Amino acid sequence: MPKIMSLDELKNLRDKVKNQVDLREKGEKVEQMAVIRVAMATCGIAAGAREVMNFLAEEVAKRNLNNVVITQGGCMGYCYAEPTVEVKLPGQESIVYGHVTKERALEILEKHVLGGEMIEGIIPVGHKSLDE
């Protein structure tokens, strides 16, 4: 580790390592966050959930979205529609999208999460997974 030689270098390092605790900080106030949960059970991973999740995580970091949390969820029972992505905006019911590809993930992020308008491909669900 090269020594930090200035305030700027310290800031750069802080920005670089920020995401190590970012998830936790967002988790502390998760009710004020837009939560994007990618189902990461075996079925989901087999269908490409990992790529979708990584993609979303990178996008969120790139855009420096402080109010969006990317996390993973378990199998929601929609194995036919994997990868599935659940979106929960603050104060709203959660919405689950099926057959999410990278392209569709981008759309979900931009339109639903940031724009507040739902897009096609919603799986009608009855249960809430974010609250017990």
Added chain:
Amino acid sequence: MSKYTMHILVCGGTGCMSSHSIEIVENLKKYIAKTGMQDIVQVLRTGCFGFCEKGPIVKILPDNTFYVQVKPEDAEEIIKEHIVKGRKVARLLYTDPTTERHISDSKHMEFYKKQMRVALRNCGFIDPTNIEEYIARDGYAALAKVLTMSQEDVINEVKKSGLRGRGGGGFPTGLKWEFAYKNKSDQKYVVCNADEGDPGAFMDRSILEGDPNSVVEAMAICGYAIGAQKGLVYIRAEYPLAIKRLEAAIHSAREYGLLGENILGTSFSFDIEIRFGAGAFVCGEETALIHSMEGKRGEPTTKPPFPAASGYWGKPTNVNNVETFANIPVIFLKGADWFNKIGTEKSKGTKVFALAGKINNVGLIEVPMGITLREVIYDIGGGIKDGKKFKAVQTGGPSGGCLTEKDLNTPIDFDNLIAKGSMMGSGGMIVMDEDDCMPAVAKFYLEFTAEESCGKCTPCRVGTKRLLEILEKIVAGKGTEGDLVTLEELGNTIKDTALCGLGQTAPNPVLSTLKEFKAEYIAHVRDKKCPAGQCSALLSYMITDKCIGCTACARNCPVNAITGVVKKQHTIDQSKCIKCGACINKCKFDAIIKG
């Protein structure tokens, strides 16, 4: 960048570690690996969450799930259910004692609702062994900011914050820094007092275990402010985990150039060494601490001279306690004006307390100054165990006094507690219920102070011993009313004449219980009764006519003091009875009473 989308935090404080939290971490990692998600689910050991009553704690983020009393064998279920299937493990969630409902998010727990974590801001949140996590939480940004300020401005900011020493004395920190700053010398020292010695207190240990970098950063800030290049942490050797984490923090800080020569490219150089103490209570007194660090006998000397003028090896030295230091970076990050809005008029900020005794939620809490004892005991602490009646609370450890029901609405701050005959101390808070005998409590504390007295000055060396002897007599049923007069007179003399804080405050538990619970003392010496039913010498057990003659008591009496025929009322031979209480526990008919 981190690809983790889920963090599992496991408490790695000493308490939870002794309840196998290391195995929990290992098992969690093992089962994560089995699911193949080790690259997206991070398991890490943090510092103390404070809710020690229900440890070990496991917290899952970002969905903020707070699992309590987790065992290593629960790891598999947590992974399989929560992580893989997204279903929370209900049986590991905290159950609210009043509503009897599971609470998943710790924010909704009464224990955390009224807390405000400033000194403990990173405890239970970051990996204390990873300096980058500290930096990610704006760590060392306060130091960076300070290095652009003048020394006077730094000191003024601390003065403005209103921060007072958290080690017990409550002396204004900024003023202390100013004294050390103004004393010119070629060499000065910053000393961190980590010789936490109050029975049951572990605030400083938890901070060092959970967020050692905050102390390192604060010491460097202090070093810059007063003009010192050298810092020393005096820590008791019986805190091995805190020492390990502090050593690691110092080591990484050096690696990152945050300690050592020319910090952050400035002309300021500062480094820290650790000094081990042998665990003597008196070495928390700053002059005794300095002597101990010099390799001398750990005993105090009269102040003045204060360490700010003549401390370690005669050089100007600023001694602050761990918790005091832990507040410093926040003051510079958020500003003195942010800090001084918290608390009361003369006591700013928050205070960490170690809640212990007959209280439901034993643990470590941080609350804003000005909160009432009632809120701490009943809201955060969850009230008295087993629905018993509150009797008293001892604040300030063995140097403090007992506060009672009438003091419960007192806002907690330095001056209020002193006005009520106790003190803030370093933050020990021991709650007593109706079963606690106050002369016995006073005896307990005196045993501690008499043992921990360094033996230097007469009032403390001989006086505390004599106080203790009288208390021993009283609880043994051999006290006289004259003894109560002696207790008070001797106690006041010790308070008035002892050399250091230890001796001057040693009589407090006696004097305050004598004041608040005089009747209980009189019952002991005049009536030879212990109203709380604790002093075995003053108790006798009796079998009432509720006895149906089941013989359970007689069969369980270890000294065969109970006789009687089957189906007839039994009797206890008082000359044989050793007052162990075994008979009461065995009697199913409430037929045995003690009094």
Added chain:
Amino acid sequence: MAQVKVTIDGITLEVPKEYTVLEAAQKANIDIPTLCYLNLHETSMKSNKASCRVCVVEVEGRRNLAPACVTPITEGMVIKTNTMRVLKARKKIVELLLSDHPKDCLVCTKAGDCELQNLVEKFGIRNSSEINKGEQSTYPIDQSYSLIRDMDKCVMCRRCETMCNQVQSVGALAGVERGFKAIVGTAFNKPIMETVCTHCGQCVAVCPTGALTERENIDEVVKAIANPHKKVIVQVAPAVRVALGEDFDYPAGSIVTGKMVAALKQIGFDYVFDTDFAADVTIMEEGAELVSRIEKVLKRETDVKLPILTSCCPAWVNFYETQFTDLLDLPSTARSPQQIFGAIAKSYFSEKMNIPKEDMVVVSVMPCLAKKYEVERPEFNHDVDISISTRELARLIKQMNINFESLKEAEFDRPLGESSGAGIIFGTTGGVIEAAVRTAYEKITGESLEKIDFYELRGFEGVRTATVKAGDLEINIGIAHGLKNARMIMDEIRAGNPRNLHAIEVMACPGGCIGGAGQPYHHGDGEILQKRRQALYKDDVANEIRKSHENSEVIALYDTYLKTPISEKAHALLHTYYKAQERI
């Protein structure tokens, strides 16, 4: 000096701002009682641990009572030393001390000299339940040839510790244990004989109670005198005669030689001799050794080294045998005057008087406790049988029903009673080396020394140096008194002797033998040491013979018996050797 105005018990006065409350009160003639505090002015002995709390006073604006001995005064300070609160607290403190103190004051060695007892009397403390309740600390009694440690009587004033560490740098005593069990002890609780203790006894000299006392040998003296088959010979060291009077209410500095000799004769000693005689012999030997070493070093011979260190002080000998084991070739091999006397008494005098040495008992009266230890050194074969201190002599005189003041002055017996002024000044710091220089000067130059007083060697500074000219030769002299000062000078020698010192005099006790641990207690009054010292110089001047080599009995001793200094016979009788002592 900047002055500060303070008010004590209503008296307003101006005192230097460096003063403590105690010093300011003293200036106002207010006697605040003290116990642990001891300031032996003009020496480095100052013990102000503020541990006893007897001197507490009320300071306006302060929450607690303040210990007067360490509380600095401030401008406008208002102090009250005799309020009800102060009196009560003070009394309670002494009662607490008494509650953990044996009550065998009647038979305590320190009775009459006990500072705790004085406080009890002053405060009017009576035998009450307060002082009789509670556990008492008990410790086994530990003793050396010189002193007795009865820690049951320790009040933790720590004066002995200050003395042993700060003044003497010996480090045999330190506070150990804590709380009620806290006590001044030795390393690992070893017997004092197994420690680095030099037996200088300065701890005894400053102990306020009977916790540290001398090992008494009076009874053995009485027994010897009572034995008709024994000839009992006594020698008296120079510093005794200027201090003994204090125990008979003479002012400090009174020279009571004549009455002392008379008393000794009345006690029943067969011969009353003077250690000063032996001191003169010491100078003959040590002076010759100094001259010989200087000559050899000048000739670049390497079998001897400089500087030469004096060896008359037995505590100093113990000190270098434990602390400077790498420099044991530096001290003079001449025995101390006490032992030189013993050796001469049991050879020369024994032969001359035809008294078999087995029938002789040689007693020494010394200002010193380390001499008791020296007597027991195996290499000296008990040439001196018993050594008693000045204090013990005073006690013995009283036991023998002698009215000291009314005694008619008497003179020392011959031959071992004749002495020079040089022998007399052995009793003060700087005296031994001055005596040596008076003789060495004449030996080196062959001229008679006119200016006998070497003022440059006198004084009270802890470490002093001076250069004395003897013809062409410049002798650089170092003087140290108090073992910490000795350590400083020895460290310098170890580091290569940058000041090129040729001869060094060391005395273990502050002030030299006048401040010896066997002298009447000074109770912290440094003036007393000065007066004793002045008395010695006065006695020197009063003597017709002021150079050791002019002592006619010494001349006779060499002519008829030893031949020359450092002769083979002189060497066998009057010299010794040193060995390293591994101690903790």
